[in-house]
Amino acid sequence: MSIAVIYGSSREDGNTEALAEVTLEGVPHQKIILREKNILPIHDQRHTEGGFDPVDDDYDEVISEVLKHDTLVFVTPVYWYTVSGLLKNFIDRWSQSLRDPRYDFKALLSQKKAYILVAGGDDPRVKALPLIQQLKYTFQFVGMELAGYVIGKASKPGDMKYDSKALTEAKWLNQQFKNLV
DSSP, rough: OOOOEEEEOSSTTTTTHHHHHHHTTTOOOEEGGGGSSOOOOOOOOOTTOOOOOOOOOHHHHHHHHHTOOOOOEEEEEEEETBHHHHHHHHTHHHHHHTTTSSSOHHHHTTOOOEHHHHHHHHSSHHHHHHHHHHHHHHEEETOOOEEEEEEEEESSSTGGEEEGHHHHHHHHHHHHHHHHH
């Protein structure tokens, strides 16, 4: 099993990253930190005869790395009750990959499993559920299985260490990953 972890937080060492560290401790994985990449918003050309124009940014490099792995872990804070803008821009660009003649994007993603790690401060175990559902529908569209998720409650930097429920779930998931590697 090969794991890529896609970090969508704009804050370094934030609560979602802390949750990811617990989840992936001792598990080999590739970190993809979106805040360190230049991924431009999509210019929607889905219905243009010629398809999408090439974009001079880091998206192709990032999606090529993602496609090398069979397990994807999406890590995002809850921003206004959905995923971060960084992660949303990345996923929006999948529309471009769906029309990319270099590969069958849906077929490649359908062979992968996805996990979601989120943290939020405003009753996240309830209010982050639409975020989980949004990603689940996105994954279903491309045929990718949502294999699990952990929702943590944390607002200020360092708060994740106080959410024993999320940390217990993260440690359980960590053991599942270790059993598969």
